[in-house]
Amino acid sequence: MSHVYARNSKLPPIEVAGGKGAYLFDHAGNQYLNCGDAAVSCLGHGDPHVTTAIKNQLDEIAFAHTGFFASAPAENLAKRLIDLAPGELDRVYFVSGGSEAMEASLKLARQYFVESGQPQRQKVIARRQSYHGNTLGALATGGNEWRRRQFSPLLIDISHVSPCYAYRGKIEGETDDAYIDRLIAELEDEITSLGAETVMAFVAEPVVGATLGAVPAVGNYFQRVRSVCDRYGILLILDEVMCGMGRIGTIFASETYGVAPDICAIAKGLGAGYQPIGAMLCTSKIHDAIRDGSGFFQHGHTYVGHPVACAAALAVVERLVDDNVVGCVTSKGLAMQTALVQRMGQHPNVGDIRGEGLFLGIELVKDRETKEPFEPSQKINSKIKKTAFDLGLICYPMGGTLDGQRGDHILIAPPFIISDGQIEEAADKLTRAIELCVTN
Secondary structure, rough: OOOOOOOOOOOOOEEEEEEEEEEEEEOOOEEEOOOOOOOOOOEEEOOOHHHHHHHHHHHHHHOOOOOOOHHHHHHHHHHHHHHHHOEEEEEEEEEEOHHHHHHHHHHHHHHHHHHHOOOOOOOEEOOOOOOOOOOOOHHHHHOHHHHHHHHHHOOOOOEEEEOOOOHOOOOOOOHHHHHHHHHHHHHHHHHHHHHHHHEEEEOOEEEEOOOOOOOOOOOOOOHEEEEEEEHHEEEEEEEEEEOOOOOOOOOOOHOOOOEEEEEEEOOHHHHHOOEEEEEEEEHHHHHHHHHOOOOOOOOOOOOOOOHHHHHHHHHHHHHHHOHHHHHHHHHHHHHHHHHHHHHHHHOOOOOEEEEEEEEEEEEEOOOOOOOOOOHHHHHHHHHHHHHHHOOOEOEEEEEOHHHHHHOOOEEEEEOOOOHHHHHHHHHHHHHHHHHOOOOO
């Protein structure tokens, strides 16, 4: 009898026995191609460079509280990240995961304005159908209605505008430029409605992950957003927890869209699953405002800058950059997308196949022509998750794609080391799972 509190008490998971490369194994000897562990295992399992770095660091020092000590792994990792970061990002605050990184981002934005003489700036604008984490501040910021619903009495008030979701958001015959014009006008209207002098930040995922299923922005959307933020003195916070660290082909996802944030949150691929770690990056302007004021960021966690986690993450970055593992992401992503389109691009229940790099999504529909979604009661996404797993494929299906209740999609985020043969295996097994679960 297990005493572990499972995510789903009615469907406890089987126990993992091991992992190698792109596969995980259970105790019965079954293997599962890992294409859906929330975009974490970018290097697969058992990477010797990373595991050696962890073991070596354990021989030096496992933990020292940052209230008393700095550590070489944290210093070296921070320098490496800043050397790679876009724009004027200059400081790194290490945490233990993506939700913590987003909480730190929100609190830093607020403290920056308090200490820079603009305490009236306290409001945040985010986007509907976004996901920014499960801690209360991050959950409030996100627009994932299913996750928010029962906790809504505990959440701070956040404004939400439309996501850049061309498959559903564009009007028939509308150009990308006209669509972006509408989205930017909506954002500016919200800023004006709230009072521009009261808004502290706009928060967005460069590629929307869990809630929408790898939805990329179109055209110059983010460049236009950046201009709006600059015009009104609003901070741009980009959540790259899922889509960053090489997942869409560039180390920082914002690079793909030609923008630089004021604050950026990363996690998942930063540690590649070898250690729990996340990070918040900010500009020197933000850091120095607090340094020259109170001097103290009023925030913290026990495991901030954990030496072993930082050593692991530095080894991950070395693999991604020095060994150019990230260099294959774009080509492998195209190969994966091609394989999916070949097998199911004309399927009557596949409405859209989308994404960037090795961050792909498939939106399922009852009617391809009208884009009508399946009834939530059919639980299509849950059925596909189980069926694919039984076939030996781990993917990330979700429901509520349209509005938190209706709509189904599948998120696919394989390791960057996935082989050509494994790409074909993933496409075959996912196609089979959809065929077994979806009837037109």
